[in-house]
Amino acid sequence: MFSQFKNIDTAFRHIKTFSIFLILANVLTIGFCIYKSYDMVNQAQNRVHILYNGKVLEAIASDRKSNLPVELRDHIKTFHQLFFNLAPDDKAIQANISKALYLADESAKKQYDNLKESGYYNNLISANISQDIEVDSIKLDVNAYPYAFTCYATQKLVRSSSTVKRRLVSQGTIRDIKTQTDNNPHGFLIQGWEILENRDEDPKAIKP
Template structure:
């Protein structure tokens, strides 16, 4: 072995060290990049679901964070109000128990008090004995979703008719109430509860 070859050995070791250092840095960057990609992908998957459309096709549905829930709350509030009023007021002698029971899951103490009032004044008894059918027309729903509990007003018309006749009475219908956020259940899918329900209408008139 000549002297020139011996002089090249330290340089070769230095080059090997640099090569190993570069490989270590590149491997570390690749590992960190993979972890970041996996974290982002996992979060996106957690916020994504697939729903089956009426045509039998799978459609992707993007979720929202808990901080964004209030921004999308208003459509749920309005739908909850519709569900309550249609279940509670669109009744006849055959379905009123089942439909009012469903409505009571969407309201709190004031909903139960309203039910007791209709029982006490004989309205539900007339529904059965006089073959009455009720239908509610929604004119407008106003909601203030900037404060909690949410404040709301309902405007519409309550139509009462006899099953065996074409005669009906039309009652102006107006109600004020608030809605509280509660846990979502199968019976209360919007996670809202109607309280302080104040019916600001004349007594319900019955067709003669």
């Protein structure tokens, strides 16, 4: 009789042990299935289907970090083009500067105020000078936040009789404001912006 009880107790322990292992296996299986489901959903969200010429093409959306240097450079380039591409027209100047100031902090506003007070914009208008800028290169450090940059560009001051080229070097830092708008599509803000160099490349005017 005691032997029978002992066999029953042993069988019960075996069943208990087997049940625990079965439950653990089920939990691990369910956890793995949930993980794979989330992974598949994330992969599906990163895939974009584009209809082109009647054909459905699949594209993969990349993480923003992989495009960060490209976006930062484009933001910096756009700011400089808006700030320095100027026509001899007060309304056109105001329109460009207003757009540029959405992309930078008060340091850009101070630079604008200084140029305005010195009569720079009035001289452009009165002399009928167009100013264009071409960004040559942008040195960018994405290893430290906020991201430091140095922008190298060439300015052209064009009048009816001559063209003058100027070398422009500016620097600052750029931070992520986490918000993208129509006025600031990349959601970055240039701060502590200053002009290091802005001088004629050739003291002699270059005829067009």
